[in-house]
Amino acid sequence: MNTVRIGFFVSVLLSMVFCWELAGVGMMTCLLYCLSLVLGYRGGSQFREKSSPYECGFEPIGGARSSFSLRFFLLAMVFMIFDVEVVLLFPAMAGMMMDFVPVSVYFQGFFFFLILLLLGLWFEWSEGSLEWL
Amino acid sequence: MSRSGFRQDMPPTGGYGDIPYKKALQIPRLKGYTKIAIATGITLAGMYVCTKQIQMNSRLRWEENDARLATWPLVKAEQDRLHLLQVRKNRDAEAELMKNIPDWKVGTYYGKPIYHNAPENHKAYSPDEYYVHSDPKKELRSYYSN
Amino acid sequence: MGLGQPIADAFKLASKGWIIPFRSNVMLYLFGPFISFFISFSMWYLLPFESQVASFKWAVIWFLCLSSVNVYGVIVSGWASNSKYSMLGTMRGVAQVISYEISMGLLMLFPAVLGMSFEVYEIFSSQKWVWIAFVSYVALVSWSITMLAEVQRPPFDLAEGESELVSGYHVEYGGMGFTLLFLAEYGCLLLVGFMLVGLFFGALEEFSVVFFGLMAAWCSVWLRASVPRCRYDQLMMLSWKSLCPLGLGSVVLAMIMKISAGLG
Numbered sequence: 001m002n003t004v005r006i007g008f009f010v011s012v013l014l015s016m017v018f019c020w021e022l023a024g025v026g027m028m029t030c031l032l033y034c035l036s037l038v039l040g041y042r043g044g045s046q047f048r049e050k051s052s053p054y055e056c057g058f059e060p061i062g063g064a065r066s067s068f069s070l071r072f073f074l075l076a077m078v079f080m081i082f083d084v085e086v087v088l089l090f091p092a093m094a095g096m097m098m099d100f101v102p103v104s105v106y107f108q109g110f111f112f113f114l115i116l117l118l119l120g121l122w123f124e125w126s127e128g129s130l131e132w133l
Numbered sequence: 134m135s136r137s138g139f140r141q142d143m144p145p146t147g148g149y150g151d152i153p154y155k156k157a158l159q160i161p162r163l164k165g166y167t168k169i170a171i172a173t174g175i176t177l178a179g180m181y182v183c184t185k186q187i188q189m190n191s192r193l194r195w196e197e198n199d200a201r202l203a204t205w206p207l208v209k210a211e212q213d214r215l216h217l218l219q220v221r222k223n224r225d226a227e228a229e230l231m232k233n234i235p236d237w238k239v240g241t242y243y244g245k246p247i248y249h250n251a252p253e254n255h256k257a258y259s260p261d262e263y264y265v266h267s268d269p270k271k272e273l274r275s276y277y278s279n
Numbered sequence: 280m281g282l283g284q285p286i287a288d289a290f291k292l293a294s295k296g297w298i299i300p301f302r303s304n305v306m307l308y309l310f311g312p313f314i315s316f317f318i319s320f321s322m323w324y325l326l327p328f329e330s331q332v333a334s335f336k337w338a339v340i341w342f343l344c345l346s347s348v349n350v351y352g353v354i355v356s357g358w359a360s361n362s363k364y365s366m367l368g369t370m371r372g373v374a375q376v377i378s379y380e381i382s383m384g385l386l387m388l389f390p391a392v393l394g395m396s397f398e399v400y401e402i403f404s405s406q407k408w409v410w411i412a413f414v415s416y417v418a419l420v421s422w423s424i425t426m427l428a429e430v431q432r433p434p435f436d437l438a439e440g441e442s443e444l445v446s447g448y449h450v451e452y453g454g455m456g457f458t459l460l461f462l463a464e465y466g467c468l469l470l471v472g473f474m475l476v477g478l479f480f481g482a483l484e485e486f487s488v489v490f491f492g493l494m495a496a497w498c499s500v501w502l503r504a505s506v507p508r509c510r511y512d513q514l515m516m517l518s519w520k521s522l523c524p525l526g527l528g529s530v531v532l533a534m535i536m537k538i539s540a541g542l543g
Contacts, residue, residue: 093392097395126335
């Protein structure tokens with residue numbers, strides 16, 4: 001029955017204004033991009049010299065997908081730990097700033113947490129995993 | 134071939150002066166400790182005013198919350214009234230639609246009544262049924278304009 | 280009258296030729312600029328105007344999420360285009376952005392706690408008596424540096440160091456791909472300027488947000504003209520050893536101020 005679906009559609013539409021805006025940005029980008037891909041088409045990848053990766057006038061030597069320094073990986077690991085901690089801080093702060101619970105209760109809990117964070121940072125520092133060179 | 138009025142470009146009499154290589158500071162600068170003191174003072178004053186500001190904002194928020202609580206029964210009553218209007222509209226539409234069928238009882242579903250007075254299933258309608266007789270465009274317009 | 284010049288430039292950029300580099304991942308290569316542009320312009324929902332149409336309650340978290348997802352544009356467009364320069368630029372850019380994200384999250388809590396909300400408009404309108412910049416100029420300076428590094432502007436533009444990597448992660452792009460990457464970068468820059476003005480200086484009206492926000496963005500261009508690019512290890516040390524402890528300290532300061540406000 002079509003009328004039933006229309007009723008459902010109304011109620012969903014009322015809650016989807018935000019998603020419509022997001023879809024607007026996506027559609028605008030798609031339109032711009034596709035239009036210019038069509039406008040700027042000069043034969044794509046059929047010229048081998050033109051489409052070879054840029055390397056300051058030389059013929060490209062070796063592949064570009066080489067391995068990278070382990071420093072970057074270690075840094076990403078440290079980042080993971082710290083980012084989880086920062087994300088844990090956000091709901092704590094939300095609870096504190098909205099006066100759910102007496103502030104001192106949160107303070108006791110999260111002062112401990114922040115000290116733990118600082119100790120973690122100090123440990124990384126002293127261990128040397130923050131050193132780049 | 135005399136050039137009248139010609140004068141050789143020469144250094145000024147007595148030679149050039151010394152090159153002023155030292156930086157000439159025109160603006161009297163503050164000393165480092167003064168700067169630190171000013172910054173600390175501004176920060177401390179800002180912190181004090183900011184605590185007062187937090188208190189003010191907190192009070193405003195409490196007041197807003199109290200107002201919301203105070204007007205809540207009124208808002209709830211108004212919501213219920215709108216709900217009943219919509220339900221009545223559905224019932225009337227159903228009666229209008231089914232008036233040619235002889236043994237049709239309005240407001241029943243296989244003999245069971247679908248409208249209740251009991252508070253527990255007061256609003257337990259699916260949106261499909263609830264908005265079934267309304268115009269989507271009109272509903273949207275009434276949502277966005279008072 | 281040079282008013283037609285930017286429009287003509289836009290048309291010229293849109294009709295420029297583009298290539299698909301040899302042995303690149305075609306779909307990802309084409310999709311990278313789209314990701315960048317889409318994410319950077321989705322961030323504009325938290326535009327801090329008084330007459331804003333939409334306002335949502337967890338806007339600060341929206342900003343945090345999207346600026347962390349923004350790095351995927353760099354990863355995809357740099358890795359997929361099969362060039363050594365873009366690969367190196369991507370590695371640098373990713374490490375830089377994720378390092379500065381820690382201090383961004385921590386420093387963002389400072390105005391949020393003092394304004395007692397995660398809603399951008401609430402934070403901006405809560406600064407009636409004193410700006411948050413006066414409460415802690417350390418947090419202001421740290422936030423500015425963090426944001427400069429987060430949108431990869433000079434002096435922290437290691438991802439596209441012209442003198443070493445030719446143009447970083449968008450070497451191989453031409454036409455609209457390049458345009459979208461650049462629009463994304465500048466859109467982020469403007470939004471960051473607006474956020475700075477609002478979060479730390481309580482700008483609320485359309486005029487002051489736009490005017491002073493553009494001034495903040497202009498300052499970043501000014502910095503590009505006057506400051507040399509910093510070294511990469513210095514950049515990392517600045518993030519992990521200075522800004523991260525300072526951000527933690529800012530959070531503690533904000534908590535202490537909130538508590539003393541509750542006591543007084």
